[in-house]
Amino acid sequence: MxxxxxxxxxxxxxxxxxxxxxxxxxxxxxxxxxxxxxxxxxxxxxxxxxxxxxxxxxxxxxxxxxxxxxxxxxxxxxxxxxxxxxxxxxxxxxxxxxxxxxxxxxxxxxxxxxxxxxxxxxxxxxxxxxxxxxxxxxxxxxxxxxxxxxxxxxxxxxxxxxxxxxxxxxxxxxxxxQRDPLTGLANRRHLVDQAPRTWRAARREGLRVAAMVLDLDHFKQVNDVHGHAAGDAVLRGVAAALSDSVRPTDLLARLGGEELVVLGLVADPSEAARLAERLRSAVAGSRSAHGHPVTASIGVALTNPVDGEDVPEALWRLVDRADAAMYEAKQAGRDRVATSRVPRPRSAPARERVDPPPVPGAARTDGS
Incomplete structure (x- = not known):
């Protein structure tokens, strides 16, 4: 049938x-x-x-x-x-x-x-x-x-x-x-499709949803100096390292460019920070086929799901907050974790809820 x-x-x-x-x-x-x-x-x-x-x-x-x-x-x-x-x-x-x-x-x-x-x-x-x-x-x-x-x-x-x-x-x-062709990770569409399940599980178990946005440091320099093939190899190596480090219930997805996100359930901010630190260490310890090292700046944001909310909108609002925290980690010296403290309004227009626009940082040219 x-x-x-x-x-x-x-x-x-x-x-x-x-x-x-x-x-x-x-x-x-x-x-x-x-x-x-x-x-x-x-x-x-x-x-x-x-x-x-x-x-x-x-x-x-x-x-x-x-x-x-x-x-x-x-x-x-x-x-x-x-x-x-x-x-x-x-x-x-x-x-x-x-x-x-x-x-x-x-x-x-x-x-x-x-x-x-x-x-x-x-x-x-x-x-x-x-x-x-x-x-x-x-x-x-x-x-x-x-x-x-x-x-x-x-x-x-x-x-x-x-x-x-x-x-x-x-x-x-x-x-x-549902998959990113370069890394094999989930893509943005799959992230949106799976978000309602994560929100339901959080409400059922009384937990919080954590979004951890990772952006590779100085990734543009890898492409400029070693070529895009080397950059692709770095992304695949990072994806493999993160896949081995996330929990079975977490969702790891590529948002675009060198930016990735992990969506999971946590009991409190300290648990989210520990998970993010584990991801940062995994990236720092990864190596591509060409041996290029890389680090990542990670921003963390948490939310308490409520009944009746628009889940895709809540998802991208949460990712926006984690992305802002990731920028703070870069400004503080890179290769570190920063946690969002104050929720920000969602920056994407309402008409793009189903297929949201690129998250800030996915196509930067500042060599971050």
Missing amino acids: GPGSAGHRLAAFVIAALLVVGGATGLVNAVLEGTVRDGVSGWAYTATMGGLLVSAVPLVVRRRVGRWSTFGLVLLGHLVYVVVAQCIDDPVRHATPMVLLFSCSAAAWFLDRWMLGVVMALTPPACLAAMAGSDPSPVGLAVQVGVDGGMLVLVSVTVYLLRRRVQRLLAATEALS
Whole structure:
């Protein structure tokens, strides 16, 4: 099943469409002379086709169908096909097993692997039950069932493999949109996406949210003297060192340029200061592939999340405060930690809350 409510809605509409197509096609056969047997079989056939049309209505109205409901509908589709085939004079002509493409395709696209396995295992017996008596030769019947059932199973496997391929591509695309390509760290978008979870955890556990903004000292000189390839290597080395130093629950992201941020939960300012000092030491001890040393100035800011606040706005307001503290650390001599004392108003305009503007310091040219 597709992710979230969107996947449930898609499944509901697709299965409803299949039910409508199958029911409508069956009713057309019902009015064709010589297609459906007279008497009870004819009435049963017409009632079954009408039932398919009616069963599509709840799916369209609710716009949702679960995994087990989908599984049940697919199995019902197989059963309906067998019943319909028994009500038709010439099932080979008017109820070919290819009708099961509807339910087999839905199973391959929406069901779990084991559910699809059950459907594929039941497909050849369904073909046999529907086509029994259509060929006087047992060998001919076996060949016909083998060809039709095998084709349906092959289509199911193909659709399932295509679905898995699409899912992997979507997952890879989503991962790329959430990661910085140079360092492999989380990017600004991922930071915004994960902030609500951090805010909820802070409120639930009675903790504070700490933002630690790190800016590499004299990074422009590395690029100017040794080249941008050396600068990129320094950034990758720092990212690796910080990744080994942050706690599992902390979020480490690259804001842009040589500026990074760590977002985590702390009990008090002293804990945040200790974490920041550990990060500073990790950066100072890191080395790039070319052996270039580097240090970082770190600014720390804390906030107590409250119910009902705009989390992206609160996030960037907190980062602004940590960024201001980072400037204080640079002015005090660099390679040190400074803590924000007084909250500042957020500097970004309200229209940019979803995709905030660059944090000050991400594109400086003063060689800091």
